[in-house]
Amino acid sequence: MSTQASSDGESQVDYTHTPWLDPSATPFIQIKNINKQFGAFTAVSDVSLDIYKGELFALLGGSGCGKTTLLRMLAGFEKPSSGSILIDGVDMGGIPPYERPVNMMFQSYALFPHMNVEKNIAYGLKREGVAKAERTERTKEILNMVELAEFAKRKPHQLSGGQRQRVALARALIKRPKVLLLDEPLAALDKRLREQTQFELMNIQEKLGITFVVVTHDQEEAMTLATRIAVMDKGNFEQIGTPAQIYENPRSRFIASFIGSANLLECTVVEREGNMYSVSQSSNSQAILVEYDGDLSIGANVTVAVRPEKIRVEKRSAVSSAVADGHNQLNGIVKEMAYLGRLSTYHIVTENDVMIEVTSPNQARYRDGNHPIDWDDEVTINFAPQSAVLLTE
Amino acid sequence: MNQKKSKFLVSCLIFGYAFLYIPIFLLIIYSFNYSPLLPVWGGFSTRWYTRLLESPEVWSATALSLQIAFISATVATVFGTLAGLALARLGRFRGKTVFTGMISAPLVMPEVITGLSLLLLFITLWQLTGWPEQRGMMTITIAHITFAMAYVAVIVQSRLAGTNQALEEAAMDLGAKPLRVLTDITIPMLAPGMMAGWLLAFTLSLDDLIIASFVSGPGSTTLPMLIYSRIRLGLKPDINALATILIVSVAIGVLVAGWIMLRQQKQRALLANQ
Ligand SMILES: Nc1ncnc2c1ncn2[C@@H]1O[C@H](COP(=O)(O)OP(=O)(O)OP(=O)(O)O)[C@@H](O)[C@H]1O
Ligand SMILES: [Mg+2]
Numbered sequence: 180m181s182t183q184a185s186s187d188g189e190s191q192v193d194y195t196h197t198p199w200l201d202p203s204a205t206p207f208i209q210i211k212n213i214n215k216q217f218g219a220f221t222a223v224s225d226v227s228l229d230i231y232k233g234e235l236f237a238l239l240g241g242s243g244c245g246k247t248t249l250l251r252m253l254a255g256f257e258k259p260s261s262g263s264i265l266i267d268g269v270d271m272g273g274i275p276p277y278e279r280p281v282n283m284m285f286q287s288y289a290l291f292p293h294m295n296v297e298k299n300i301a302y303g304l305k306r307e308g309v310a311k312a313e314r315t316e317r318t319k320e321i322l323n324m325v326e327l328a329e330f331a332k333r334k335p336h337q338l339s340g341g342q343r344q345r346v347a348l349a350r351a352l353i354k355r356p357k358v359l360l361l362d363e364p365l366a367a368l369d370k371r372l373r374e375q376t377q378f379e380l381m382n383i384q385e386k387l388g389i390t391f392v393v394v395t396h397d398q399e400e401a402m403t404l405a406t407r408i409a410v411m412d413k414g415n416f417e418q419i420g421t422p423a424q425i426y427e428n429p430r431s432r433f434i435a436s437f438i439g440s441a442n443l444l445e446c447t448v449v450e451r452e453g454n455m456y457s458v459s460q461s462s463n464s465q466a467i468l469v470e471y472d473g474d475l476s477i478g479a480n481v482t483v484a485v486r487p488e489k490i491r492v493e494k495r496s497a498v499s500s501a502v503a504d505g506h507n508q509l510n511g512i513v514k515e516m517a518y519l520g521r522l523s524t525y526h527i528v529t530e531n532d533v534m535i536e537v538t539s540p541n542q543a544r545y546r547d548g549n550h551p552i553d554w555d556d557e558v559t560i561n562f563a564p565q566s567a568v569l570l571t572e
Numbered sequence: 573m574n575q576k577k578s579k580f581l582v583s584c585l586i587f588g589y590a591f592l593y594i595p596i597f598l599l600i601i602y603s604f605n606y607s608p609l610l611p612v613w614g615g616f617s618t619r620w621y622t623r624l625l626e627s628p629e630v631w632s633a634t635a636l637s638l639q640i641a642f643i644s645a646t647v648a649t650v651f652g653t654l655a656g657l658a659l660a661r662l663g664r665f666r667g668k669t670v671f672t673g674m675i676s677a678p679l680v681m682p683e684v685i686t687g688l689s690l691l692l693l694f695i696t697l698w699q700l701t702g703w704p705e706q707r708g709m710m711t712i713t714i715a716h717i718t719f720a721m722a723y724v725a726v727i728v729q730s731r732l733a734g735t736n737q738a739l740e741e742a743a744m745d746l747g748a749k750p751l752r753v754l755t756d757i758t759i760p761m762l763a764p765g766m767m768a769g770w771l772l773a774f775t776l777s778l779d780d781l782i783i784a785s786f787v788s789g790p791g792s793t794t795l796p797m798l799i800y801s802r803i804r805l806g807l808k809p810d811i812n813a814l815a816t817i818l819i820v821s822v823a824i825g826v827l828v829a830g831w832i833m834l835r836q837q838k839q840r841a842l843l844a845n846q
Contacts, residue, residue, distance in 0.1 A: 254741075254745060256741055256744075256745075275744075276741070276744045276745050277744050277745070277746075277747045277748055277749055281745075282745055282746065283742075283745045285738050285741070285742055286738075287736065287738055289736065289738035289739050289741070289742040290742075291739060291742070291743070291757060292739075292761075292839075293760045293761070302743070302746050302748075302756075303746035303747055306743075306746055306747035306748050306752065307747050350742075350746070351745075354746065354747070
């Protein structure tokens with residue numbers, strides 16, 4: 180993602196800014212061993228997390244995994260059962276929501292139905308005691324930023340979903356909080372508007388330099404938006420890392436299948452040469468070579484994870500000799516095929532009866548409509564040992 | 573078969589409504605009867621209304637009733653709103669269900685019992701503290717507040733249960749302290765419910781006879797009490813006129829309250845579709 184390297188002005192983002200790698204950097208938000216019980220039910224269990232200034236941090240996870248609960252604890256609506264939260268070095272324990280340097284954009288937007296757009300947006304400034312003239316000025320400014328100037332006098336129910344969402348964003352931004360919390364900000368929008376708004380969000384975040392914490396259950400959205408992602412499951416963090424780290428180096432089977440899709444093959448280690456492991460699914464099946472930096476003993480149970488787009492598929496009659504060198508190569512038959520325009524997805528059953536999903540870009544144009552690889556074709560698939568990951572959890 | 577059934581249902585309906593409304597219509601019609609003898613129609617006239625307006629007794633009873641209704645409705649709205657708020661927003665606590673049930677008990681309590689118990693309360697209070705020295709407008713107002721409050725609380729509570737608590741949290745998130753949240757967000761959201769509650773309380777107070785009879789004293793006669801006492805002296809047409817006025821004002825109150833609630837329901841449906 181780091182193509183521009185411009186040095187003029189502060190508004191330009193530094194894509195190489197990676198404070199989480201710097202041990203001397205102080206985190207802006209420190210979540211320390213936070214635990215939240217609702218009666219006997221544990222919604223968030225003993226999580227710790229550091230978020231740095233200017234990050235756009237995503238909390239990603241399935242429904243009911245505790246994302247909203249964690250966000251509400253940051254905002255002050257929910258009290259942690261144990262543990263502490265520090266924002267900019269200040270312990271938030273006992274500080275009510277209306278005194279925290281944090282604003283939240285609600286999942287349902289929560290626009291005040293009896294106030295018009297302008298009043299909704301200016302509400303935070305009014306409560307802060309900002310003088311009327313400045314209030315009007317700043318409201319106008321932010322209305323322009325979210326392109327809603329002509330809707331200033333409308334009531335929320337007279338707006339479209341996307342417009343409401345921008346009002347909610349403007350209302351949460353106008354106080355220039357140190358941290359902006361966004362609970363599924365784009366969930367109510369259709370796909371096109373969502374993608375467009377994702378970029379708007381990123382632009383705004385870059386422009387204002389506010390630290391964003393975004394909750395989402397849409398992994399693509401998290402990948403697009405975030406500097407780092409924490410993947411949550413049942414109140415725990417499964418993995419924390421940059422989108423690329425999480426996608427390319429999933430820590431567990433759960434992550435590998437939750438983020439994107441992956442072929443998961445249950446194997447045992449049969450041989451090792453340096454960091455090149457040879458694993459196989461059963462004693463009589465073909466060995467698979469995987470590069471792995473950890474230390475595993477012969478006979479250990481592992482899972483091989485390969486992303487569908489990292490596998491090449493070719494008709495067996497047309498296998499090019501250039502491929503094979505050092506790559507894993509398996510024979511199979513196409514059981515299902517879906518043409519998606521940009522790419523095609525194949526479900527291929529290998530000789531030892533394992534179903535493997537492969538996606539490949541449709542580089543050539545099939546003018547007669549006939550796909551070069553079709554149902555029931557005999558094919559060969561191959562992937563590099565570096566393209567697969569060994570998972571032990 | 574089906575048509576027969578529906579005919580049967582329709583006649584049931586007509587009979588039911590006739591049973592309900594014919595007496596009222598009769599009363600209204602007789603209030604315009606020239607003849608002082610009830611069953612004899614002596615032609616259309618408004619003379620009973622004129623007579624009514626000339627009676628100082630009627631004027632003072634009306635003034636008293638209106639004052640009591642206004643004060644008790646207003647106070648009941650404030651207290652009822654607070655009670656409804658507390659019940660809806662206090663979160664879960666031990667015995668919440670019991671409390672919620674208890675607030676609506678006055679709605680089903682026989683008025684005779686409410687009246688009697690309030691009378692006992694005032695007498696006990698008088699013995700203990702010397703207050704109230706005399707029963708009258710003050711005691712009637714207090715009695716009306718207690719039972720009208722329950723109606724308001726129930727209306728407010730149901731209104732709150734249907735609203736989005738996120739609105740209040742959003743206000744707090746933007747820097748509003750709890751009291752500010754109440755005045756900026758909660759009260760405006762509740763306004764239609766409070767309005768409906770006020771009108772209902774006003775109407776209830778205006779047409780209450782039983783409770784008022786228990787707790788009133790000499791010299792404090794409300795309009796329904798006046799009507800009742802006059803009727804005991806024999807049916808007179810001017811009472812029909814008075815009753816007609818009462819019916820019309822109560823009907824207007826109920827209609828406006830109903831209209832407000834209907835509008836508020838529609839608004840809520842609109843917001844829910846957001
Ligand atoms: N006030 C509460 N009382 C009891 N349980 C609660 C409460 N709030 C949340 N929970 C439970 O805590 C768990 C986590 O809830 P949370 O709202 O954080 O989920 P989420 O990750 O935001 O899910 P979603 O993606 O569906 O919004 C859920 O199982 C939920 O039922
Ligand atoms: Mg949620």
